[in-house]
Amino acid sequence: MTQSPATPLPPPKERRRLRESQSLTQAQVAARVGVTRETVRAWETGRTTPRGRKREAYARLLGELTKPPVAQEALAEAEVTARRQDTDAAETPVRTDPPELSPGRPASEGSPLTPAQAFDALYAFCAPSLVRQAYLLTGRRELARESVERAFQLAWQRWPEVAVDRDPAGWVRASAYEYALSPWHRLRPRYRHPEPPPANPSDRALMDVLLTLPPPYRRTLLLYDGVGLDLPDTAAETEASTPAAANRLLHAREAVAARLPELAEPAELHRRLAEVAAAERLRAAKPPTVRTGSERRASFWTRAAIAFTVALIGTTALTLRTAPRQYEPPIAPGATIQGVPPKVAPGPLSEAEQELRAKLREETVSGPERLMPQPG
Known part of the structure; x- marks a missing residue:
């Protein structure tokens, strides 16, 4: 069912402005509409568009936000609902959304954020959910935390590029998924x-089913049914065409439904994925720790590159020092000379040679007697 033309949705920027005008967080709006926080964020950025009953509920909420008295009541109710959900799911307390991460754009009416502050805001917003998603991908708690930390370390090293990206959270998520699904971990x-x-x-049965899926199918299922991305965005993040992503999603759902028939409905599967991830109480490191680790890692590889360059220069200088300074032509091959008998290898002596040897041995060592002059 599509939205009635009489109650259209405002533009994405206006949706966010209405929410911020009443000091509502994305988690609070998600609790009112009945969706995830990532879905509300996608609606406000224009990456996705609500449909069906979710669209109607979202349109009613935005209409209420335009009226100050009703907005205050909605704020109080949303705060209670969101905090109750966070407590039941063992998540971190509700916090305000991070401001824009683009350099030079002010986060509010005050001064713009520094790169470290913007990075910390992105980390605080994305890291807890990314750790849970990585756990669903790998089934390993320590690898999930390591994948998220490595992804944010890479983001800090490339922060000028990440800060101006259209979707910084998606950039980090893709890096974390790539690291988590790397086949080289099995050698460690x-x-x-x-x-x-x-x-x-x-929960154990659902994790067993997920881990039996091929990594591309598992990643597609998590992005679409877990995170809530649209099919084109899921295909782009998995580097596949839209029909290929749709086929992966259908096969993954069929595999899950064959083992767990109660999860045949996508809504129930989404709820169970969130419950399994939240039950583990996974914790990510603090943002300053991640930034320090990224800087140390970059410094280590920089020193390694400098040491390799110095060793290469030293080897080249030593080669130039010990190399011959003048050209020495190679020895020419031998040539045949006319009239010279060929050199023969040693062998048995002939009879004439044996007689000559015997005659030479009969002579004195110093040769024949010396002729002495006689007086006349």
Whole structure:
């Protein structure tokens, strides 16, 4: 069912302005509409458009935000609902959304954020959910935390590029997924043995089904049914065409429904994925720790590159020092000379040679007697 023309949605920027005018967070709006925080963020950036009943509920909420008295009541109700949801899901307390991350654009009416402040805001907004998503991808708690930290370390190293990206959260998410699904982890000793499964039998069954899916299918299912991306965005992030992403999603859903028939509905699957991820109580490192680790890692590789360059220069200088300074032509091959008998290898003596040898041995060592002059 599509939205009635009599109640159209305002533009994405106006949606965000209405929410911020009443000091509502994206989590509070998501609690009122019945969607995830990432979905509200996608609606406000224009990346996706609400449809059906979600669109009607979202349009009613935006209409209420234009009336100050009603907005205050909505704020109080949304705060209570959001905090109750966060407590039940064992998530972090509700916090205000991070400001824009583009350099030079003010976060509010005050001064613009510094790069470190913008990075910390992005990390605080994305890291907790990314750790849970990485856990659903890998089934390993430590690898999930490591994947998110490495992704944010890479983002800090390339912060001028990430800060102006259209979707910085998507940039970091793609990097975390790539690192988490890298096949080289199976060669590391610490990841050769599986980790303890979830304690809940239903959670353990869902994790077993997810880990049996091929990595591209698992990633597509998590992005579409877990994160809430649209199919074109899911295809772009998985570097596949839209029909290929649709086929992966359908096959993944069929595999999950074959093992767990109660999760055949996408809404129920989305709820169960959120519950399994939230039950683990995964924690990410603090933003300053990640930034410090990124700087140390960059410094280490910079020193390694400098040391390699110095060693290469030293080897080249030593080669130039010990190399011959003048040209020495090679020895020409031998040529045949007329009249000279060929050189023969040693062998048995002939009879004439044996007689000559015997005659020479009969002579004195110093040769024949010396002729002495006689007086006349």
